Amino acid sequence: MRLFQGRVFGLARFYLRDREEARDVAQEAFIRIYRNLGTLEVGSNFTAWALRITRNCAIDRLRHIEARPPTGELPDDDQLVESPGTTGAFEDPVGENQQLLQRALALLSAAHREMILLKDIQGLEQHEIAEMLSLPLGTVKTRASRARVELARRILELDPSYGTS
Amino acid sequence: MDCARFEELLFAGLDAELEPVERERMAMHEHGCARCRQLATVVAGNAEPPPRDVADEIAAVVFEQTSGATVLARLRRDLLPLAEADPGPEFLGAVLAATSDRDRRRASPRVYLPRLDLSGLWQRLAQRPRLALEGSFVVTMMALMIFGLPSASTAESPVRAFDSWWRGRTDAARQLIENASESAQRGFDSLWNESGAGDVEPDNPD
Numbered sequence: 001m002r003l004f005q006g007r008v009f010g011l012a013r014f015y016l017r018d019r020e021e022a023r024d025v026a027q028e029a030f031i032r033i034y035r036n037l038g039t040l041e042v043g044s045n046f047t048a049w050a051l052r053i054t055r056n057c058a059i060d061r062l063r064h065i066e067a068r069p070p071t072g073e074l075p076d077d078d079q080l081v082e083s084p085g086t087t088g089a090f091e092d093p094v095g096e097n098q099q100l101l102q103r104a105l106a107l108l109s110a111a112h113r114e115m116i117l118l119k120d121i122q123g124l125e126q127h128e129i130a131e132m133l134s135l136p137l138g139t140v141k142t143r144a145s146r147a148r149v150e151l152a153r154r155i156l157e158l159d160p161s162y163g164t165s
Numbered sequence: 166m167d168c169a170r171f172e173e174l175l176f177a178g179l180d181a182e183l184e185p186v187e188r189e190r191m192a193m194h195e196h197g198c199a200r201c202r203q204l205a206t207v208v209a210g211n212a213e214p215p216p217r218d219v220a221d222e223i224a225a226v227v228f229e230q231t232s233g234a235t236v237l238a239r240l241r242r243d244l245l246p247l248a249e250a251d252p253g254p255e256f257l258g259a260v261l262a263a264t265s266d267r268d269r270r271r272a273s274p275r276v277y278l279p280r281l282d283l284s285g286l287w288q289r290l291a292q293r294p295r296l297a298l299e300g301s302f303v304v305t306m307m308a309l310m311i312f313g314l315p316s317a318s319t320a321e322s323p324v325r326a327f328d329s330w331w332r333g334r335t336d337a338a339r340q341l342i343e344n345a346s347e348s349a350q351r352g353f354d355s356l357w358n359e360s361g362a363g364d365v366e367p368d369n370p371d
Contacts, residue, residue, distance in 0.1 A: 006249030013250050023252055030260045097243055120244045149225040152236040163236035
């Protein structure tokens with residue numbers, strides 16, 4: 001559990017953007033992981049499985065926070081991922097480099113930001129992301145590539161010297 | 166050859182000469198892949214404006230392979246540390262406490278009182294044809310043993326046989342008790358007469 005608490009909390013914080021909410025979600029995620037260990041298939045990737053549970057917990061919490069939209073329908077996951085903060089910035093960025101990355105991440109679309117999170121930050125395989133997001137593998141490949149390029153362009157807009165030093 | 170290999174060789178070919186075999190494979194792939202054909206045209210610098218959705222992807226590929234290459238390489242390095250965050254020293258204890266509480270609740274003794282639902286049991290049993298057949302066979306056999314065959318009127322049924330046997334045993338026992346009682350009475354009378362107690366005149370009340 002010590003090995004994964006940082007990643008589970010990091011993922012939860014990305015979605016919730018509130019430290020206390022993220023702690024609650026991470027705790028709930030660990031409880032679900034603990035209770036569902038028996039359902040983990042032999043040979044499957046534990047990290048991807050645990051992060052998928054964490055994402056589901058975060059989405060559930062976001063639905064709860066959304067407190068019933070006017071239409072009476074539940075919002076899509078993409079809308080939920082977009083909604084909690086207007087800036088998308090974390091509460092406690094450490095260092096100028098991380099601040100720059102988080103400002104650039106906040107400028108991305110929700111779908112691209114989540115793709116960066118799962119692929120480049122959490123290091124999940126494309127097929128694992130496809131399964132997690134219920135997307136075709138080809139869509140994940142294209143979206144991951146575009147998201148990375150968009151992030152690089154946003155970073156260069158904020159800091160033209162990035163990558164040269 | 167796939168698109169990724171084509172891209173790799175396309176941009177490698179800008180800086181160095183490719184093997185003839187590789188060029189031939191690239192030409193074959195380019196012939197059959199519209200996307201890579203457009204990419205090669207853009208890289209060659211004489212592109213017609215391609216469709217917008219393809220243009221974005223091709224522009225991304227060109228960016229990845231040229232000016233954006235160093236940025237993307239640094240991004241890969243800088244993004245990884247964002248994967249983890251420290252939830253605080255008390256987080257582990259809180260999770261362990263929460264899971265152990267749930268374990269305790271789950272392991273708490275529960276008293277399961279069996280409900281006696283005979284009608285339900287019977288219905289369930291009756292729905293199993295083989296069991297119902299066997300049960301009815303057993304019940305029939307028991308009825309025959311107890312009451313006898315209806316047509317065998319002369320034959321004594323087991324119940325009647327038991328009844329007569331029981332009556333015989335009780336009559337014999339009753340006879341034995343009566344005999345013992347009579348012999349005891351006789352013995353007592355003889356002792357009474359021998360002692361002379363029987364000769365004493367009763368007191369005259371006058």
